[in-house]
Amino acid sequence: xxxxxxxxxxxxxxxxxxxxxxxxxxxxxxxxxxxxxxxxxxxxxxxxxxxxxxxxxxxxxxxx
Numbered sequence: 001x002x003x004x005x006x007x008x009x010x011x012x013x014x015x016x017x018x019x020x021x022x023x024x025x026x027x028x029x030x031x032x033x034x035x036x037x038x039x040x041x042x043x044x045x046x047x048x049x050x051x052x053x054x055x056x057x058x059x060x061x062x063x064x
Contacts, residue, residue: 006030
C-alpha cells in the first residue's frame with residue numbers, strides 16, 4: 001500500500017465469496033483498521049482497505 005498516513009481517507013469493505021462488496025466504513029485509515037479489528041475472524045479474511053490510488057487486503061496490511 002503506497003499510502004502510510006493514518007489520516008488518509010479510506011473505504012473499508014467486505015468482499016463476499018459471491019463477489020458482492022459491502023462497504024463497512026468511510027473514514028481515516030486509523031478508523032478503518034480499528035473497525036476491521038472488531039470484526040469476527042471469518043469476516044476479516046474478506047476485508048479490504050481502499051484509498052484513492054490503492055487497494056489492499058486488511059490481513060496483508062497487518063502483515064506489513
